Amino acid sequence: MDAQDYRIIDMLQRDGRATQLEIARAVGLSQPAVAERIRKLEERRVITGYTARVDATKLGNDITAFIGVNIEHPKYFENFAQKVLTLPEVLEAHRVAGQDSYILKVRTANTRTLDQLLVETLRTISGVTRTNTTIVLTSIKEETLVQPSAVLLKGD
Amino acid sequence: MDAQDYRIIDMLQRDGRATQLEIARAVGLSQPAVAERIRKLEERRVITGYTARVDATKLGNDITAFIGVNIEHPKYFENFAQKVLTLPEVLEAHRVAGQDSYILKVRTANTRTLDQLLVETLRTISGVTRTNTTIVLTSIKEETLVQPSAVLLKGD
DNA sequence: TTTGAAAGGCAATGGGT
DNA sequence: ACCCATTGCCTTTCAAA
DSSP: OOHHHHHHHHHHHHOTTOOHHHHHHHHTOOHHHHHHHHHHHHHTTSEEEEEEEEOGGGGTOOEEEEEEEEESOGGGHHHHHHHHHTOTTEEEEEEESSSOSEEEEEEESSHHHHHHIIIIIGGGSTTEEEEEEEEEEEEEEEOOOOOOOHHHHHOO | OOHHHHHHHHHHHHOTTOOHHHHHHHHTOOHHHHHHHHHHHHHTTSEEEEEEEEOGGGGTOOEEEEEEEEESOGGGHHHHHHHHHTOTTEEEEEEESSSOSEEEEEEESSHHHHHHIIIIIGGGSTTEEEEEEEEEEEEEEEOOOOOOOHHHHHOO
């Protein structure tokens, strides 16, 4: 992993459909060299996939919310995680340190469907004692672009 | 926007590099028809872009955290938003309803760089009175796949 | 690990329904 | 709005260094 790999990763994060030739010119390699580097980055799971980004409101999902979930005992964690994986409204689920056991990021059509998710689904999962919902008013920034840490840029 | 558009969107979210021919076969259209639909979805900003997904830890970012930020008066919101847009560690910034004014999702190399971000950057922005940091232990799920709401699937 | 050249596959275009 | 057919570009592969 050298500076050229980082530039390739950066370009593909900004435009997942950038052609190998475009990247090659930008980083100063031949096109097959870029193809080979991308292949290895995918193989090593540095690049884990490609996706189209979509405007959620144009698919009828007007509500974004963060839900803190408190679970009374760690023995319920595994079951909770498995349940949550099956819920399409839950985009992210993180186990966290602090008052809450989990933080979820969810997208739903409206406040009614958010309420359904809360009372009919999440609160019925074993061990869930409390949920703490924070509704998003406006999203200032919402990206996935990951930058290499300064440490890696110097060494390696 | 009909059922075929939704399938195209779904396939491109799952694989941003799916070929038009693959999609065409899956939805029962010709390749140029799919190309035209994708072009219009992009034009209408339903599809907003394409990106490679990357394993943040393999780029040296081991810490994910959510930071609740309290700002003493709305007059500071605009300035805060602009500052936050320039910070690469901040992947998401949402203005929210509740105790906190903003919720940020950040990725940093380690706890030291997270601490730097907190005390040297965020806490020095005008109007910021308090930050409330929740560190992620493990991420169960982290995707961007947005599904069309049930309402849209029936009508439209 | 790279380059350069060749071959196969894909996306973009235009005419026709 | 779609299909079909063609053109041109892109990716993949391979020989060679």
